[in-house]
Amino acid sequence: MSKDEYSQDIRPSDDLAAVEKNDGGALESTVSCAQGEVHDARNGEFKRTFTQRQIHIIALGSNVGSGIFIGIGKALADGGPGNMILAYLMVCVLVWAVLQTLSEMTIIFPTSGNFIDYADRWVDPALAFGAGFAEWLGWTAIVAAEAIFFSVLVDLWADGAVPLAALLTMFLVATFIIFLLPNSYFAWFEYVTSVIKIFLFLLIIVSGIAVLCGAGPKGYIHSGVNYTELGAFKNGFGGFARCALLACWAVGDQVFIGILAGETKSPRMSMGHATKLVPYRVIGMYMTSVILATFLVRSDNSRLLGGSGASGAAASPFVIGLRDVGIAGIPDILNAGMILGVLAISAEAVYLSSRILRTMAHQKLIPEFMAKVDSKGRPRWALAITVATSILLTYLALSGGGNEALNWFLNITSSSFFCNWLIIGFTSFRFRASIKAQQDPVFSAPFAWKSSKYPLAPAFLLAGSTVLLISCIYAGVKPLGGGGFTAENFFSYMLGFLIIFGFTLIYKIGMRTKWRSPSTADLTTGRRNLSEEEILELESYYKLSSWQRFKTYVQLW
Numbered sequence: 001m002s003k004d005e006y007s008q009d010i011r012p013s014d015d016l017a018a019v020e021k022n023d024g025g026a027l028e029s030t031v032s033c034a035q036g037e038v039h040d041a042r043n044g045e046f047k048r049t050f051t052q053r054q055i056h057i058i059a060l061g062s063n064v065g066s067g068i069f070i071g072i073g074k075a076l077a078d079g080g081p082g083n084m085i086l087a088y089l090m091v092c093v094l095v096w097a098v099l100q101t102l103s104e105m106t107i108i109f110p111t112s113g114n115f116i117d118y119a120d121r122w123v124d125p126a127l128a129f130g131a132g133f134a135e136w137l138g139w140t141a142i143v144a145a146e147a148i149f150f151s152v153l154v155d156l157w158a159d160g161a162v163p164l165a166a167l168l169t170m171f172l173v174a175t176f177i178i179f180l181l182p183n184s185y186f187a188w189f190e191y192v193t194s195v196i197k198i199f200l201f202l203l204i205i206v207s208g209i210a211v212l213c214g215a216g217p218k219g220y221i222h223s224g225v226n227y228t229e230l231g232a233f234k235n236g237f238g239g240f241a242r243c244a245l246l247a248c249w250a251v252g253d254q255v256f257i258g259i260l261a262g263e264t265k266s267p268r269m270s271m272g273h274a275t276k277l278v279p280y281r282v283i284g285m286y287m288t289s290v291i292l293a294t295f296l297v298r299s300d301n302s303r304l305l306g307g308s309g310a311s312g313a314a315a316s317p318f319v320i321g322l323r324d325v326g327i328a329g330i331p332d333i334l335n336a337g338m339i340l341g342v343l344a345i346s347a348e349a350v351y352l353s354s355r356i357l358r359t360m361a362h363q364k365l366i367p368e369f370m371a372k373v374d375s376k377g378r379p380r381w382a383l384a385i386t387v388a389t390s391i392l393l394t395y396l397a398l399s400g401g402g403n404e405a406l407n408w409f410l411n412i413t414s415s416s417f418f419c420n421w422l423i424i425g426f427t428s429f430r431f432r433a434s435i436k437a438q439q440d441p442v443f444s445a446p447f448a449w450k451s452s453k454y455p456l457a458p459a460f461l462l463a464g465s466t467v468l469l470i471s472c473i474y475a476g477v478k479p480l481g482g483g484g485f486t487a488e489n490f491f492s493y494m495l496g497f498l499i500i501f502g503f504t505l506i507y508k509i510g511m512r513t514k515w516r517s518p519s520t521a522d523l524t525t526g527r528r529n530l531s532e533e534e535i536l537e538l539e540s541y542y543k544l545s546s547w548q549r550f551k552t553y554v555q556l557w
Helices: 052-061 071-108 115-122 125-158 164-180 183-212 236-251 255-261 267-296 317-324 330-362 380-400 402-438 456-477 487-511 532-542 546-554
Strands: none
Touching (some): 052 183, 071 236, 071 267, 071 402, 164 183, 255 267, 267 317
């Protein structure tokens, strides 16, 4: 990590979170700058319960759930290996752009609302309303989707003996019970499950390579029939479009890490590590798994999610590959680890959704009663509404059919994610314009954090997200399988975009909000200067040798 990635401000840690109201909207302070707690006497306060080590490990394991364990099987079936690799590689590089762009703003303003707060203060409150609602719905839908994937994984053992309703109920109870406890329990739960998921990935990679080389009682050398016989680029651009959307689902939008920064004890060090570490984790782990999957299982295997079999059964391509060569034990270990993984990602979704809803309420974009935070740092109303909506969406899968409901949940989430990436990229340019217009010296300090090779990251984010939007429109207009255009298919793919566009327009007209001017945009509220403790921590860090600094990225405790 280079020295210019942090800004050292020798002033004491001032509390700059006085409530302000700017022309053109209802921008309110979300957090305090004080070390230890995020203060907000009006609506209660969040607690800075996440340690730097917890953020580091959670950054490694966050967003790892059904999207990579099972979803890549659907991508393989829809687009073939070539389309899948290209799509996942593009989205993985976009993750680098998201984190570079978001971290520059988050390290200076570690608010619990993150990019929704930034869109409000530097662009327009109406855009924050539209983006916030879409992000909330997208992450809430993840809970329902993970519940369906949970039932798929358990059914590999139960073989239909347990009713779907019972499996969904078990999953929801296991997910929600963690939020009855203080936030510190959630932090440790995510830490432990992230460590488990890291080792699970290592097991997948090692066992996958062994299978490719012929391991197992029924083992054989995998020669890559997906590339030579079944077509590397199935369904052309339509296959790529489907793979790209599934990649967005699998990789996640990484905003979770930015939201955590609003409740961590040292946002600058934590976000700095995460921004350097996560892109390597995403590209290394995800791309290795994707490439392995293209060799392990045929793309026409009926057991894949979205496969051609009439049964509609679904399973992880890694479990399928191991079982097919007669390896016992490891598939069950993988399945158990994947079950824990989908529980963890579901808990992340509830956490993130509740914070988004609370932020919107605190900014007075929605009724303010939802912003109340209890003495344990939990936004109770926001949590209750998120939980109720998650339950409703989950049980809709029973009435509408699991596969059909799952497709809707996947599409809503994916389209919401990359549309908000567009907003993050645009907000970054508005942020820089405000700094320039007000001649703010934030980047002149010795350790000032700057997005690497700016404006490369936000520009690439805008361009890549536009490609994803085109892919989404194409998938909505031309469904796979040769079917003609249907309104249902179109809206299932475009719902995330339509929510952002429609809700932004409605709020803009109804509330008559004003476009934020760079010369008067808020660069004060929630701004966090380095504390003396953080300055000492950074000074100690840069006294370490390169090898010792590298160890801080891979150390799991």
